[in-house]
Amino acid sequence: MNKEIISKIIGRLKQEESFPDWWKSEEIAIPFFDNEKLTITFMDFEPEHDKTFIDEADQALTNFLKLNTDDRNLISELAYKNCMNFLDAVGFDEADEPLRQIKNKNEIWNFIQPTEIYVTRRPYNEQDIYVQIACECEWEQEHGLQLVFRQGKKLTRISDQDGHLTEADAYDKPDEEDELLSRF
Structure with a gap:
């Protein structure tokens, strides 16, 4: 039997059958x-174990849904850098030539396709709420790309989809050594 929860921001979320601690919304228009x-x-x-999650998630979503394409363009340099670092690491492939020919960094978004948004609590340290956007991208077909926003406000990670919300968690280093997270 599927249960439902209600978000004041995105409405009804239905419990996933395969993952009972996952709750999925209908499709929502994303200004970003x-x-x-x-x-x-x-x-x-798990609603019975985290009484403040929905309110905190709603606040993070309120913050995130205020972000638009202008805000997205402010992080184009980071997305472009992620792409170029990957291409440099794997070596030349003719199929990547359109990526190498990007002149305006904002064009990088033409090569990124968002697929789903996840809202979750960081299991370590401050245990804040993070909004994580899973994307497919032209340069990293296997692992894709993720954009992670702490409290839905500010980008704190851009990387392949590796299951970690922060660089600090991914590489087991202190938060203050995580370049983007430490700027929050």
Whole structure:
């Protein structure tokens, strides 16, 4: 039997059968991606054990849904850098030539396709709420790309989809040594 929870921001979320601590919304227009419609999933959430999750997730989503393409363009340099670092690491492939020919860094978004948004609590340290956007991208077909926003406000990680919300968690280093997270 599937249960439901209610978000004041995105409405009804239905419990996933395969993952009972995942709760999925209907598709929502996302201003950050030109109002492209994506589902939002609350992950690792057990209502009986985390009484403040929905309110904190709603606040993070309120923050995130205020971000638009202008805000997205402010992080184009980081997305472009992620792409170029990957291409440099794997070596030349003719199929990557359109990426190498990008003149305006904002064009990088033409090569990134968001697929789903996850809202989850960081299991370590401050245990804040993070909004994580899973994306496919032209340069990293196997692991894709993720954009992670702490409290939905500010980008704190851009990387392949590796299951970690922060560089600090991924590489087991202190938060203050995590370049983007330490700026929050």
